[in-house]
Amino acid sequence: MNITSYQSQILEKKYLNKDTVCLKLQKPENYSFLPGQFLQIFFIDIKRSYSIFSKPSDETIDLCIKCLEGGKASEIIKNITVEEKITISDPMGHFIINEDDIERTYVATGSGIAPIVSMLRTSLEDYRHKSKIYLLFGIRYEEDIFYIKELEKLSNTYKNFSFDFTLSRPSENWKGNSGRVSAHLPSKITDKKNNQFYLCGSPDMVKDIRKLLIDSDIDMKNIKFEIF
Numbered sequence: 001m002n003i004t005s006y007q008s009q010i011l012e013k014k015y016l017n018k019d020t021v022c023l024k025l026q027k028p029e030n031y032s033f034l035p036g037q038f039l040q041i042f043f044i045d046i047k048r049s050y051s052i053f054s055k056p057s058d059e060t061i062d063l064c065i066k067c068l069e070g071g072k073a074s075e076i077i078k079n080i081t082v083e084e085k086i087t088i089s090d091p092m093g094h095f096i097i098n099e100d101d102i103e104r105t106y107v108a109t110g111s112g113i114a115p116i117v118s119m120l121r122t123s124l125e126d127y128r129h130k131s132k133i134y135l136l137f138g139i140r141y142e143e144d145i146f147y148i149k150e151l152e153k154l155s156n157t158y159k160n161f162s163f164d165f166t167l168s169r170p171s172e173n174w175k176g177n178s179g180r181v182s183a184h185l186p187s188k189i190t191d192k193k194n195n196q197f198y199l200c201g202s203p204d205m206v207k208d209i210r211k212l213l214i215d216s217d218i219d220m221k222n223i224k225f226e227i228f
Ligand SMILES: Cc1cc2nc3c(=O)[nH]c(=O)nc-3n(C[C@H](O)[C@H](O)[C@H](O)COP(=O)(O)OP(=O)(O)OC[C@H]3O[C@@H](n4cnc5c(N)ncnc54)[C@H](O)[C@@H]3O)c2cc1C
Pocket: 038, 048, 049, 050, 051, 052, 064, 065, 066, 067, 068, 069, 070, 071, 072, 073, 074, 075, 093, 111, 112, 114, 115, 226, 227, 228
């Protein structure tokens, strides 16, 4: 299969926590994508998929990449510098939202927040959805917390949006939510029928939450997921 590729310059590189990097890429002319889609970066001998963190109407393509210790692409990303050009693919994937104004529940862990931020921001800021939107965001350690200020700003601006985050490995001094996302989700589901679920993160989290939702009589067709 022929994949169209584009050269794109890195405009900004910022660490969101000790190992999660936000890359802002120049958007190629006429490059359009749907909220939730991913692209591939072609490195010299490998390619890797990354969800698009920005929303389609933003001027840049932003990525939120967790650099794994010893990971091939991760090591390249750690050393990549602003102004370098990288090769990216067309957007891909079916983990997307449409313009329907319906209740949505999102569950993300770690860099799994990337496609969900694109969906949330498009839904609230561009589609102006008024239905209830809830996000449960799981992070491992206190020092890894990122993007919470931006989520607080969204929830202050849009009253139909609320979120919680939980730490799976909190310190003794942590006063906020702790434990896995699976422990917090059930109490947050008010409507089981007219609610679309979007899960993104590790294989274990997606497997656990899917099972939990299916066991709670949620129709499989209302559960969409992306595994990193
Ligand atoms: C649709 C999709 C969207 C995605 N979106 C994102 C995103 O938005 N953000 C994001 O951060 N990631 C995303 N990913 C994951 C991403 O594509 C990469 O898989 C991830 O970044 C790891 O790539 P890597 O080359 O750094 O690690 P790899 O080299 O592929 O290694 C993966 C892991 O295995 C370990 N490993 C490698 N070789 C060995 C070995 N010989 N022995 C033991 N351990 C080893 C590495 O240390 C690392 O932890 C997405 C994946 C998919 C499929």
